[in-house]
Amino acid sequence: MNRTHYLAAFLVLSLGMAGYAKAQDAPIPGSQAEAYWDKDAFKASQDALKEEHGGGSTLFLLADRFEYQTNEGLPALFLGGQGWWGTDENRLWIKSEIDYDLDAGRFEDAEIQTLWSRPIARYFDVQAGLRHDFKPGPSRTYAVLGVQGLAPYWFEVDGAVFLSEKGDLSGRLEAEYEFRLTQRLILQPRAELNLAAQDVPELETGAGISTAEAGLRLRYEIDRQFAPYVGVNWKTSAGETANYIRARGDDTESLSFVTGIRLWF
């Protein structure tokens, strides 16, 4: 599947979502005021009433981690963010992670997920869609099915399974927590686990746990929407994945000091 196909699939997904959302619109209840006013004008105001009282859409964009990573002498720029647009019931959800190798002067990894998100529980959304990886090496497109939300005790969690166009199955689990040191100073631990169901030599991933990541970031919310931070981030590869990386003579582990900005609007 090339990028054109990806784009086409994205459009179909969006249109399908819009159509579904439209079909969910309940009929307007009858009204005694119709008798007093021009029918069309009143009907228009009824539609606006519903739109304005629970039917509105919101756009949210978050750059959760936009940072410089020391990466043990191989510095990188990293952007991890997400955003959504839509109503309470239907949201178009975008997630992206982009890794830029400052030493080599090229993008190391870049992925974008385009998902349709629906609430399934008080604090959880189910998300389905597509992920595309732009890599210096082989690109991949995946079907995505995931759950994202707020677990008890205020853990932000996100889990997804990915099925590639080659039929390979993988998964990812992420969790975040926030310690509020003061009203504006926040310590955020974060963990990520990547899993695979099979070896994919082409992508240098092995079955089982492929990579794990843990980070600790201390941010200061100058404004709720703008917070510079410092932190550390540790990445490791495991099992067969580590073997692939060792085979090409690279480190399977790296500890980074990071500094960046968290912002949303």
Added chain:
Amino acid sequence: MFTRRHLLRTAAAGSVMTASAALLPAWARSANAGNTGIFESRGTAFDLTIGHSAVNIAGHTGHAITLNGTLPGPLIRFREGEKVTLKVNNTLDEDTSIHWHGLLVPFHMDGVPGISFPGIKPKSSFTYEFAVPQSGTYWYHSHSGLQEQQGHYGPLIIDPADADPVQADREYVLVLSDWSFEHPHKVYARLKKDAAVYNFQQRTVGDFVRDARDNGLGPTLSDRASWGAMRMSPTDISDVTAAAYTYLINGHATEDNWTAIFNSGERIRLRIINASAMTIFNFRIPGLPMTVVAADGLHVQPVETDEFQIGVAETYDVLVTPTRARAFALVAESMERSGQVVATLAPETGLVATAPLLREPPVLTHRDMGMDMSSMDHGSMAGMDHGSMAGMDHGSMTISDPVAQTHDHRMGVGVDNVAMVRVSRIDEPGLGLESVPHRALSYSQLRSLVSNPDTRAPGREMEIHLTGNMERYMWSFDGVKLSEITSPIIFHEGERLRVTLVNDTMMTHPIHLHGMFFDLVVDNTDHKPRKHTVIVKPAERLSFDVTADHVGDWAFHCHLLFHMHAGMMQVVSVLPRGASDIADTGHTADAPAPAQPSEERAQPYVQVDKQHEGHRR
């Protein structure tokens, strides 16, 4: 757009110092600008122009939507029973409207676009015409979009046709409001993305350490765990705080020192209106007792107090008689205590009352979460059995008995909590006022001055739950947003019914019913206080009796503007006598809701019929 705004800014810049005082109508001016609290300017015909204005708030220029160019708008004052004509000229590029809050107008004059009329289109005018059988302190505001947050509100006073039982030497109108320099759509969007965005009173690691030291580590951990398990915050009290708001009295911030003057020994009537979009205030005048003489416009038996909570859209008339020639502070402190506005009541101009310090912010408890099992004195947990209808026999219950959850409404993603133990809190003064070292008013102290016009026992009862999901910032009645309703709430003309509101959320909601006063069930007498807006406290169960005597469709909503905007609104349709064939009017039949426990059920309300077999103990 740029041009007009630019012009407004330029115009404002030239008159920053005097803009607010010079432009304000007489009633809203400070004493040093000529307001001596003695004014009579009744009329029967009013011209109101709605437009954009630059306003000066605490020394900064903001963009407002105003009536006749001022914030707040003009005082509309007329006599009970007189026919009034109000011509509204909309100069905006968007629709607008005026709702006459608390007035018993014909429903097509009620001013709610999409429910009572189509709204007032851009660059057009609309004439309201009505006569109302009531007097007292009311207000008006836009019911379109979020204009109310932008300054589109003002006071409305109706003088009694006969002598006013409340006599005073002077009277002042105090319009309390919350001003944001941020556009309300942005404020709302921020809440939608992060509901705690304006909360700077959250519990920190430092609080944890302090609590662990004071109460022990075990109890502190278990306290944090119980809130964490529910994903709720005990500091989630007001969605929008002083982080965004400048609080105002008559358009004046604290530093503007709005002043009312008096001569020692005079009796002064204060007509206090909470015209805020999102702020519930606690109002007090330290050192000066207040005698409450009217609530929501209607007279109550005088009751003396030192402080009261005033929900958004409520009004109170109080009498004060300062005998000492000193400056008193008129203090409106926001309920979560992130900010306040202070004005001065003084024997002469030029004095500034000492503003009190903000008090310690209140913190919610398990009682507010509806999980206070200790208040369940029914012995066992039998009341928790959703299958049995235990606890629903109102005949044998006093109003203060805690009631276990039995209601069956939609448990969708928009409902993050169902209070398991709902209690009457009508004798509580409100969040943060439980332990103040002076008297604080509760609804249970209010009694109508005159007997209630309809003393029939309610023939029907319905229960409506206030529901929401703070994390998603979704708000609704019975789990159904206005955008999702398929049927209004049906009242039948002439019937007397009891509406029981159950607050399943942890927030305080001022609930407003258009077109009808309701009698708050504080006791079984015929002097129940009659109101148009009632504060429902967290996990509270509260009832009012109402007579469906005004045919039409009426809005029913939470008066926190952003809760309404999020969907916490319904339509109460009072059907005329003989309209038994409801299908003709397009309404869904209001047969008693089947008690199916399906999660999918989207019934907008549930009726509890007195004769219904499920109602027996």
